[in-house]
Amino acid sequence: MVCAMGIFIYQTLDALDGKQARRTSSCNSLGELFDHGCDAFSTVVISVALVCSLLIGNFPVLLFLTCFTGMVTYYCAHWNAYITGTLPVNAFDVTESQVTIMLIHVVSAILGPHIWLTKIPKIDIEFNIIACVLVEMALLFVTLKALLVIQQGGQGKNGSTIANTSVLSPALPMFFLLFVACTLFLHSPTNLFHNHPCLFVLTFGMSASKITVNLVIAHVSKSPMVLIDSALLGPFILLINLYFRTIINDFHLMLATFAFSTFDVLYSVKSTCNQVCTYMKISCFTISPKSAPQ
Template identity: 45%
Template sequence: MPILAYKEQRILSPQQLRKLSEHKYSCFSASLLDPLLQPWWNWLVSQTPLWLAPNLITIVGLILNIVTTLILICYSPNGVEPPPRWTCFLCALGLFVYQSLDSIDGKQARRTNTSSPLGELFDHGCDSISTIFVALSACISCQLGHYPNWLFFQCFCAIALFYCAHWQTYVSGTMRFGRIDVTEAQFSIIAIHLVSAVLGPEIWLTKIGIGNIELWYGPAITTIVCGVISLTYVFSVVVAGGVGKNGSTVAGTSVLSPSIPLTLVVLPALMIAQKSPENIFTEHASVFILAFGMVAAKITNKLVIAHMTKAEMEYLDWSLLGPALLFLNQYFNCIVPEIWLLWFTLAWGTQDLLRYCAQVCLEICQHLRIDLFRIPYGPKVLNTSSVGSQSNVGADKNGGTSHRKSKSKAH
């Protein structure tokens, strides 16, 4: 398919747009922290101007989260050099602000009577990007660059768990949160950053106990345990069958079909990192994670849209061009410097993700006759007490170095 045609064609079909209009958000949450944080979120949304669009709240939090993480990355791009303590504090602050804003966007939508399927989709999209930066920042703060294999595992575990959360939603039709899930993971990462800010990032390399176990093993093992529990639940849902005909997904497709796009991201990443003659992952860890993270965010967004529009998910995607070139380059003994192709993968994946999200939002806005970042009319304010009493429905979760998403409220 020519690139030009690819850019000009509409992404969503009329049938998908119709299904999107009929989409009803379904969520179940058993989070331990969410009820405790409700008073804070209710107070915060009550201080938010009524003219402020919910999606604008979400994007501001995401931008702040990305900027604080990029500052940390600038000082420790490979997670080996200990970054200044203030950069860790900035990351903690940025994540707290993002978590708070991400938790009130749905409340603001209900408060201003501007709820729509676009709000849910936009929130999931922002969380898919945030997951990458939050996971990477936590690894840098823990100085995991000294252990590249662990750094790779932690970041891709976050990416995979985020995707799998939407996989089970695509199968069951309902987003589910456990007792220890996104909110708990986010505050765990905030705690990691604060420890690094107060005691210095080097504290995580301190050896304790008889076996001289370093402190970073604590968060790492916690990630493994929580990840195994989450994946066990996801696969139990998949094996049990979906809500579609004959146990299929909401779109009537195989419950195993979403595994293909994820495999096309994670497997090449693992092979490229392990077989690189230039040690591309070890030498350029942050660029590598961000590059493949953008590709993963793209396929996750496509899965979310497939769920909300009850459509079949395409397996191949233009964002996979970068990983494919890296893989082929290694196969032909690196005729092109790997770092060139890695930067191309990051640039191509980022622009492809942004173009895709912008086009989808544009098409939905046109179909629903709404604005993305503006409330085009005087908002019809709901009773504030009813807004405060509504549970802050989360959607998927960004887990600590085991992210899935952050509260994706259906606005």
Template identity: 35%
Template sequence: FVTIACCCAAQLGVYPWLMFWSCVLSYFVFYCAHWQTYVSGKLKFGRLDCTEAQFSFITIHLISTISPGFWSNSIPYLQLEYRILVALLTIGSTLWSSFNNIRLVSQGGCGRNFSSVAGTSIIFPGWPIGLLIFLAVVASNYSTSSVLEEHTSLHLLCYGMVFSKITNRLIVGHMSRSPLNGWDSSCIGPLAVCINQYFNLLIDEHVLLWFFLVS
């Protein structure tokens, strides 16, 4: 949700797909950090991590408060808008951090036979996040009502709730050393959106997203 607020402050909504990947990858990197913790038993921070990200968000909000039109300006000689630069830096940093966490996961866990803290497979936590990203991309790309373009923040907020839920389950799994369940009821919303699209929008997507968010 912090990333959505940051994207809105940088007026990134005019580029919905850039905003989409900035938010989804920020959800993913947060999940990967706790995935690595679930495997290794230790929460490890990189050289550029959540503290630096928070200061970046603060800077963006301060700039937006002082000069809201700043983000639509272009960088001299590059002809690249500052808001696009923010998105590219966000995407690049999250990919880099995610790669580092996945690399640590691939080295094996602290459990028996290099398993996770719960004694389970180290790659199994990739299933919930992979499914959710897949559903988010499908719903965004194949929407005939252009739900991502028309209701960008609502769309990302709905999926952000689900990302938060499965990440919290991973955190609890690490703290309690318990195995993860492959299914979570919060995934019903993303599945319902995709099924609704498959049946040619039996329910208005805007209405369905609000129901998805509230429920």
């Protein structure tokens, strides 16, 4: 129930911040960056909470797909915005997804999470598998829809992005991140994902959040996206360690990567907010009082 209440409060505040900004005449690029940056982090946490509530740990492939598809879907939405200049809104979007997840948490709180292990008569499949498959299908539908828009070209010169860069360039950091995650999932000698799924998802989720924030910054500022970023350093070291047959214990290295990625994200957000505030001559989390009419 705590998870459901947390998502409800977050979803409510997320819907109200824009209205409050317009009401106080404080709409700016910092607010957009902060809003979408928080959404990028919450996508990771909400995905982990969802698979925990559904007790999907006995199905590692489904758990992996559910968590990472959520990250990719959110990234593709902003990739779409970077190309077209407009963030897409679908009939079944963020709000509907959050309401569905809240209902799942409420059912788990009232009836107990083991209710999802009940098998559906005649087809002999647990409810949690059906729920995850439905969530996966919805995410894939939204992702494919965004990719189709991307394939059509952007609003820049000769079908480029709004920053007049290649429409395919944002795919590189996310592709590398997914490549490393899939490689570790399949070839880790200690079954790192199977034994520590939450740590695995959160570690790569921090890196995914950082590159998503970079994409949002590129969209807001209409500038080229940073493709080689410190967010990819941890996954790169994990890949090198795996290639040389785990010179360092991969669990300890994953812990170090999670700590570094978390610090890197927080430092980057703080630095970016300070730069935006200095450039625009505004204060973060502060609304200047309106001057009295002459």
